[in-house]
Amino acid sequence: MTAGLQWSRRRYMPIFRRLSFFCLILIMLPAAHAAVAGDLQRMLALTGMANIANTLPEQIHQQLQRPGAVADDETVTAVEQRLIGTYNSMDIMAVLNDYVISRLSSDQLDAIVAWYDSPLGRRLARAERQAESAAGREDMQTFLVEFDRQPIAEERVRLIRRFEQVSRLSRINMAVMRALYETEFVAVNDQRPQQARLDERRLQEEMQQQFYDLRALILPGLAVNMMAVSYYTLRSFDNDEISSYTAFLASDSGRALLDLYESIPSYLLGRLVRRAGMPVPTGFFR
Numbered sequence: 001m002t003a004g005l006q007w008s009r010r011r012y013m014p015i016f017r018r019l020s021f022f023c024l025i026l027i028m029l030p031a032a033h034a035a036v037a038g039d040l041q042r043m044l045a046l047t048g049m050a051n052i053a054n055t056l057p058e059q060i061h062q063q064l065q066r067p068g069a070v071a072d073d074e075t076v077t078a079v080e081q082r083l084i085g086t087y088n089s090m091d092i093m094a095v096l097n098d099y100v101i102s103r104l105s106s107d108q109l110d111a112i113v114a115w116y117d118s119p120l121g122r123r124l125a126r127a128e129r130q131a132e133s134a135a136g137r138e139d140m141q142t143f144l145v146e147f148d149r150q151p152i153a154e155e156r157v158r159l160i161r162r163f164e165q166v167s168r169l170s171r172i173n174m175a176v177m178r179a180l181y182e183t184e185f186v187a188v189n190d191q192r193p194q195q196a197r198l199d200e201r202r203l204q205e206e207m208q209q210q211f212y213d214l215r216a217l218i219l220p221g222l223a224v225n226m227m228a229v230s231y232y233t234l235r236s237f238d239n240d241e242i243s244s245y246t247a248f249l250a251s252d253s254g255r256a257l258l259d260l261y262e263s264i265p266s267y268l269l270g271r272l273v274r275r276a277g278m279p280v281p282t283g284f285f286r
Contacts, residue, residue: 052096052268053092053268057083060083063183064079070185075188075192082187083276086276092271099264099267103256103259104256105256108256111251111253127237131232140232152231155239156231156239159239160227160230163245163249164223164226166249167246167249169226171262174222175262175263176265180269181211182266185206187278189203190278200281200282204283267285270284
């Protein structure tokens, strides 16, 4: 197999499972904005982007249940009940839509709508829905095992590598992980008895240490994992189509979307934490 595109399955599979859902969403991330342009239901049905809001409770649950989590079972249960009890999918989707509109110009939004209304854009949406489904996730894992054993044409490797770089999938997924860690640390700390709570400085230090330890562990292999996910999701597209999609993401409108989606996980989780009445330390959920 081409050097540099090996996927170390055993080492990174647990992290891959944590990130795979967000990766699949982010592969197709511009389509959400078409939805807020005035045809929300049609575009959400086309792209499955409602899952950004709908899966927040499950992502919080997985974060709290991860190996090495900072809370015992009783605390985790209390934190989940409090956060998920505050969660309302319609409210969160409304927050997301308002946030998107506030961050995109009308010209950028128009360009995104036009691109995703194209035949290629609709095909990409279908591919994303298939990859996001339960059957698709299972198929992806089987596919990636075989992917690790077979040669890939140099031109395809170059295109997928370029796509991963332009789409910023690694960086965006690190933003997802950071937002989930901040949610965990803030919520667990607020659940402790008053006298046992960490002050803001100590909370910041402990969260930063755990997150940077995680970052050092997974970052070297994360880009390769994102390339593997991209290779699966885009497997039915030819090189010219992948180049066209990459060019769109590199455009002004594409870059605006990538900037936006780098901040969305933190924004939504921060709003959820605040709605639960939990104090947010300076520098969290930026």
